[in-house]
Amino acid sequence: MKPVPFTYIQPRSVQHILDALAEYGSDARIMAGGQSLMAMLNLRLVEPKVLIDISRLEELRNIRIDDNFIEVGAAVTQAEFLSWPHLEQEAPFIARALPWVGHFQTRNRGTVCGSICHADPSSEIPLALALLQGEVVLRSKRGERRLKAAQFQTGMLQTARGDDELVVAVRFPRGVGTKGVAFREVARRHGDFAIVSVGIVDTGAGMLRIAVGGVADRPSCIEVPRTISSSDLAAIVETFAWDLGGFDDLHASARFRRDLVRRLVPSLVVETLQCAA
Template structure:
């Protein structure tokens, strides 16, 4: 299939890109990795009048440490972040999630920020941002704004990025001391979107008791479902924490739907299993941190 006709723009600077987007408004669509956008165009599920290719803006291909975490630019590919030793040291959940994203050929081209803006509730990276309480920086002609994850994902394939805005970077907070993370999902085939998936973060206090336990779930709601389950686990050592109670608390919060791949009941059951598994593994990582 072929995409619908559009005007193609390839700006040579960020300022030029923002000028083009300001002029095209809601009729403009940004092309970075294109691993989600191009299929949508070819299937005629998206028909922007203007395509703004930002691949010439190499200043956006950054993976940089900032106070408190990691900032990833709009042109940083999945594969680069996955292989980054600095990213792994600051926030290992990124690497854990990226290994589950599609296939290597997709990760070589797709971008972290592009995945966030695409806002697919079945995707891994939106759940990571939601769990960590990160943010996305949006630029437009005349200024920028940072949107926290809790406000960025507004619905299935919908984000807070408005007409004329370009997501230039995302910020992922660093892993706190004595903490661990894990990401588990189940898909029909490796690389497919998950039937259900769970990212987990567990922190321990000085007595090695659970002080923080949070999860974010994919494929069980219109946006990533983040939940603090610290109270359900109990302030106990990981070996005796009530991970099953945490799983039940999450199952009560999610709103999965039935589709051709799985029933809502199966997705709810699967999410509970994955919550327990992810929390246990994250706690194990925290014990060795």
């Protein structure tokens, strides 16, 4: 199948994008790396009248650090972020999770923000945003707002983004995970979407934050004390896994996904504590 005909816009500036979004609203689609959108267009799962290609806009291609956050602009590819020289030091969790996002070919075009906007429950970058309690920066002609990960992703492939809003950047808190971090995912092959992914960071406040992707309709987090006993942890993870619910698909049943959570979390807690020691 081929896409429905659309008008292609290559914007000159962010202002140009915001003008086009204000004019066309839900008839317009932003295209970043196109790694998810092109398939959706070809299958006619989406039928926009206007496609706004932001991939070559230099204004959006930057990684900035301020006192608290690493800000990744909307045109920064996953490969560019992965090769950012400060990644391991500033965001060790992302340094571990990013190589699992697709393949180097897809990472060369796919963007960090595009993955967050696509909001696939099995995706590693939304998992990282939820785990690190990052935020999404949205801009429209009405102004700018920032949403926490939990406010932004509202369900499977669903976000709180308005039709006239551009995600201009995502912001990851600096240094989270430097005291201990672990990531693992189970997928059919490396580069496939995760059946289940688990990330853990030591928050530095006596707590471990645990995020699970691929089970519920969005990444889900809990916190447990660093000093928790293995029996208490098993009980908490049991309840957490049940509460995630899960879904059956071609790759795994909901029951199998919950079982992976029960098995992966305790071993990753040990890994996080060892990494911190």
